[in-house]
Amino acid sequence: MSNEVVVKVRGVTKRFGDRVIFENISLDVHKSEVVAIIGPSGVGKSTFIRCINHLHSFDEGTIDVQGFRLVGGQSPSKAELQALHNSVGMVFQTFNLFPHLTVLDNIVLAPMQVKKQARQQAIDRAMHLLAMVGLQNRANTFPKRLSGGEQQRVAICRALAMEPEIMLFDEPTSMLDPELVGDVLEFIQRLARTGMTMVLVTHEMMFAKEVADTVVVMADHGIAEMGPAREVLESPRTERARSFLRRVLNPVGSPREPNLVANGGDDR
């Protein structure tokens, strides 16, 4: 992690209609830093990281990414967006692979169309990426034939094929069966070790503690607490962060109320 700030968020506010999702968020992401964003469902974690690559616009504040500036309430030019998307890759909770294209075509599409790479060059790079995750022999398969874990690894390869400077992950493992989570997290961890800058929304606390440099806890329309991963996760300073962590680390209920029967334990 260096001192160079590659994502600078200042005073960002986002509303859907009249509803404020978050207010006045500020945050720095340094080169090669791994930032994990945690917080309860519905606080706006997904919305926030989608603001970074302008999948969502925002209403107030500024976000500087790699020297490009997004300003609240203004729409950037096509060329600016193009440059932004070239340097920021994104991985989605639901993978969002293109179902009508093979694994290989999913990966080579953007390099060929956007970066005008020759097909052979794009294929070489794609096969190299697939080999890294042990999927080189599935290159000509359609996504639906892969397991969720395999699909997500392909989705990461697809984003990496554009050689981004920054990677955004929105709960990359929360749609996966438990036994498939490991492979995906392991790949993300390897990526972190190569020095990739990453902003990652996750519910995997152990993973965040191990891989992230910084943890951001979102609650009540803003950032409740932010700091070095171990500190925030092991000894949170604010009550809101404490109560959130208590709930996720001890989901079954407090010892005084043993939750022996599954009576409405699922309170989503």
Add this chain to the structure above:
Amino acid sequence: MALGRMSRIRPLSTVSTVFIEVVRSIPVLVILFLVYYSLGQIGIKLTGMAAAIVGLGAFYATLYAEVFRAGILGVDNGQREAAIALGLSHRDVLRKIILPEAFFSILPNATNQLSNLIKDTSLVFTIGVADLMFQAQSASAVTFEPMDMFLLAGVIYFLFYLILSKVLARWELNVQRSRS
């Protein structure tokens, strides 16, 4: 008919299926002609009006059968399983769970077919007045000025259509909102 097609009684479901598929594939106008002229020739003489009611009735009954079937099949299987797991009888599952659920997915298609039915009433003149028009046409003696009449008919039909599609759509939306 929809229930017939999904019935577990084999002959019943086969007959319903074949009937629905056959009637659906024949243009309405041909059905009207079959009912009016072909039945007439084998001794079942109907007035134009009666033929129209029988023809359109049979045709739209089958279309509605399909609409209902799609609606019933569209109900989430989980609902069915949950109801059976709760020990409801087959009939109660259908009456208390499936049909009420299906009703809301059926509504848009049902109103859609209704507006088609209204439009198709315009074909009825072919089994009464049509011969006149046909003869006038084949003798290429078109001297009348039909535009005014068309315009009036058009406005009326279009109003019917707008009322059905827009007003009912809004009503559907309200019903759906009040349920969620």
Add this chain to the structure above:
Amino acid sequence: MHVVILYLGVLLQGGMRDVELTVVSSILALMLGALGAIGRLYGGRIIGGAIYWYVELIRGLPPILQLFVLFFGLSQFGIDLNPLSAAIIWLVAYGAGYAVEVFRAGIMDVAEGQHEAATALGLDRKITMRKIIIPQAFVAMLPNLTTLIVLQLKNTTLLYLIGYADMMYQARLGADATAQPGPLYVVVAIEYLVLSAIISRIGSSMEKRAAAYR
């Protein structure tokens, strides 16, 4: 029964003319419909609104009225179309109106995540449409396209009313000449039955092939 034998030849010929019209008008209608759907979705308020009301008119007015306005109504203003051109213009105009809705629904049905993924990869709107959205929309709307083509075929039954010499017209002539309409209309019904069955069969085999990835 000999009326059937007598008229079978002309009825089949008339049927061929219906098939030709259906094929030609469907192709043109689909092309216009695709353009119309894009105009409706991305054309802004004026173009989008105009297309919206066009589609509503096509869907809201009885087909026969539309056809008569074109053929009889326009001739009142000195625009005389022959039966063939009136038939083609109407079938294309009508089919295109429906096709707009079919395409629009197909395009809107493609999951939001597909747009997001494409945008995040830096694909521009044109490439996203061409490479991501339209291929998926096409597969999703194949059943509706089949329905549309069957509808076009069924609409040809109306054309005898403006004197286009198709199957229905021949049956009508035969019925008048022999005073035996019964069997002739049964033959017409069977012809339409077979033709729609063929269209549906082609449609479902295309669906199977196109949806191999699902």
